[in-house]
Amino acid sequence: MVAFSFLDWFWLAAFIVLMVGSGVLFYRLGKRSEADFFLAGRGLPWWLPASSVYATHTATDTPMWVTGVVYKHGLAGLWYTFFSAWCAISAFVSTRIFRRSLAYTQAEWQTLRFSGLPSHLLRGWMAGWQVFMNMFILGWVGIAMGKICHYVFDWPTWVGLVFFSAVCAIYVLAAGYWGVVMADFQQGIIAFIVILIVSIWGVAAAGGPAAIIQRLTEMGQADRLNPFAFTGWFSGDFPIAWFLTMFVIAVIGGFGMGTSIDWYAEAQRIQSARTVKDATWCIWSGTALVLMRNAVWGVAILGFFVLYPNIADVKDYELGWFRLGFENLPAGMIGFFFAAIVAIHISTISTHLNLGAVYMTRDLYHHYIQPKASQERLVWVGRIATFVLLLGSFVFGSIMENITEWLIFALWLMAAGVWLPNILQVVWWRFNGWAYLAAWISNLVFSWLVVWVLPAFGVIPALQDYEQFWILMVLGAFIYLPVTFLTKPENMEHLVKYYVMSRPIGWWGPVKREAIQMGLL
Amino acid sequence: MALIRREWKAKEADEWTREDWFAIILSPLAYVALMVGTALSMLLLPAGFIILGAGIALTLLLVWVINPKLSTISTEYEKKQKDYIQQLEKITEWEATE
Numbered sequence: 001m002v003a004f005s006f007l008d009w010f011w012l013a014a015f016i017v018l019m020v021g022s023g024v025l026f027y028r029l030g031k032r033s034e035a036d037f038f039l040a041g042r043g044l045p046w047w048l049p050a051s052s053v054y055a056t057h058t059a060t061d062t063p064m065w066v067t068g069v070v071y072k073h074g075l076a077g078l079w080y081t082f083f084s085a086w087c088a089i090s091a092f093v094s095t096r097i098f099r100r101s102l103a104y105t106q107a108e109w110q111t112l113r114f115s116g117l118p119s120h121l122l123r124g125w126m127a128g129w130q131v132f133m134n135m136f137i138l139g140w141v142g143i144a145m146g147k148i149c150h151y152v153f154d155w156p157t158w159v160g161l162v163f164f165s166a167v168c169a170i171y172v173l174a175a176g177y178w179g180v181v182m183a184d185f186q187q188g189i190i191a192f193i194v195i196l197i198v199s200i201w202g203v204a205a206a207g208g209p210a211a212i213i214q215r216l217t218e219m220g221q222a223d224r225l226n227p228f229a230f231t232g233w234f235s236g237d238f239p240i241a242w243f244l245t246m247f248v249i250a251v252i253g254g255f256g257m258g259t260s261i262d263w264y265a266e267a268q269r270i271q272s273a274r275t276v277k278d279a280t281w282c283i284w285s286g287t288a289l290v291l292m293r294n295a296v297w298g299v300a301i302l303g304f305f306v307l308y309p310n311i312a313d314v315k316d317y318e319l320g321w322f323r324l325g326f327e328n329l330p331a332g333m334i335g336f337f338f339a340a341i342v343a344i345h346i347s348t349i350s351t352h353l354n355l356g357a358v359y360m361t362r363d364l365y366h367h368y369i370q371p372k373a374s375q376e377r378l379v380w381v382g383r384i385a386t387f388v389l390l391l392g393s394f395v396f397g398s399i400m401e402n403i404t405e406w407l408i409f410a411l412w413l414m415a416a417g418v419w420l421p422n423i424l425q426v427v428w429w430r431f432n433g434w435a436y437l438a439a440w441i442s443n444l445v446f447s448w449l450v451v452w453v454l455p456a457f458g459v460i461p462a463l464q465d466y467e468q469f470w471i472l473m474v475l476g477a478f479i480y481l482p483v484t485f486l487t488k489p490e491n492m493e494h495l496v497k498y499y500v501m502s503r504p505i506g507w508w509g510p511v512k513r514e515a516i517q518m519g520l521l
Numbered sequence: 522m523a524l525i526r527r528e529w530k531a532k533e534a535d536e537w538t539r540e541d542w543f544a545i546i547l548s549p550l551a552y553v554a555l556m557v558g559t560a561l562s563m564l565l566l567p568a569g570f571i572i573l574g575a576g577i578a579l580t581l582l583l584v585w586v587i588n589p590k591l592s593t594i595s596t597e598y599e600k601k602q603k604d605y606i607q608q609l610e611k612i613t614e615w616e617a618t619e
Contacts, residue, residue, distance in 0.1 A: 075560055078556060082552075082553075082556070085549060085552045085553075088548040088549040088552050089545050089548060089549065092544040092545055092548065092587060093545065096594070100598065102602070199563075203563065209564045209565040210565070212564065213564060213566075225564065227557050227560060227561075251549045274599075275595035275596075275598065275599055276591060276594050276598055277588070277591040277594070277595040278595070280587075284548070288551070288552060288555055288580070291552055291556040292556060292559045295555075295556045295557070295560035295563065296559060296560075296563060298560050299560055299564055302564075503535050505537050505541075
């Protein structure tokens, strides 16, 4: 438990009022229309959604995760966080294509890219999956806050989960995405400054950079200073083969849409930017800041390792960065630090409340149930959806310990076998809705087999995660490629409409020629 | 003809050109250099400052290469955007009642 002085409580109360107030202030803008409630009217300059990208991907569990991998592997562990580099190429390829489509969500984009029954099946599936995923993420991040509150105040875990998510919901319910992005802007600034202060403070507590290097060398752990300290091509727990797989998944994945779980949140920021150029720089710069922040954390964790080198249990060392702050900052600054943790927390919560709600409202209610709904009604449905997500997150948070392993598996199976189809749908005109649907279904079957069933019966050995990725990718291709060629291409008129609107990269020759013939280009 | 084009007409900017490919290559390199450079600079290692400097230089080069093209695309696209939004709403309703 950490002792709070009057000044600490003052910081905390002032920050909560500031954060909630800055969101609620935009109530009038948020209620104007569905586009305002979910995309801030598509009129934001690049730096606003960029700060939201940064703030959203700075969650309470993020420093725990970064601490975990850097404490275990040293600076080379930073490559685990490099998955966010999918934005490197996406900013200049899929972001441009998606922004031009003007789809609210990735599920909506499926009906612009594909046509007929498969497009509807895909939209419904993706919308339902995203509602579930956002509830899960809210529960996941919420329970991390519960653990921190338990560490700081000795509160029962559920109190931290419920209280701060509920506080955040006030401005998301009132102002929708306007509230999210405006609160994210100041939360992002607060979080960045405090991360820098606490990390530098932590490095100083370990004796400074020179002392950390000297101490690690004396401990025979100098490799921890090398970001490229791998354990061989295929051997050890940090092989080059893993690094190359991660690099390909992350960077080449930027040609596609949905190759990273973060795409779905970023898609909303892309569409809220006022132009293609603003969309490009918002996700590029927001992600650059995320990567640099991870590096700052990484060095602070090296300091933590020097101070506490023999912690064996991940549950004990994953709170390392928080401990640096709470154990080393002077009285009066602890509240400032905790307020920043609250900022970090609710910036992520607000995003996923609004993001889950857009899928529920736009893709399920507006598309399937009430296509002629008024703008006022759609905003109210958005608010109800937000509230449902909030309640669902409490349920997920309360059972998180029991389901985490299964849900990590669920995340993995959503990623591996559909990675290439997520790219093909963007770059290849002939890839159709049936093939994409087949990829999802076959991936569901193959991932169970490869990850759980076959190793359990000794048919194949237990595989490393990067090995599973390549195997699932190849197995999936045996299904969706034949399906592509055995089913008809998408309706050409539909493809031309999509092509003229989005101007995609890749193999679109026949569609482009048709568009020219029709006088559309 | 210059290696990197700085003046664009709207129709030409809509095509995928070598400037896009330069951006695609420069961008991940910039990310790697910014992340590794920041970490090593925090440790006050000289290599860190050099790599971080390279990351900043790559970022500036990236902006110099691609920004004129993005500006042209955006200006042209904004004119069409209003019509596109109306079209999109029609598609949404048409798809739903198909």
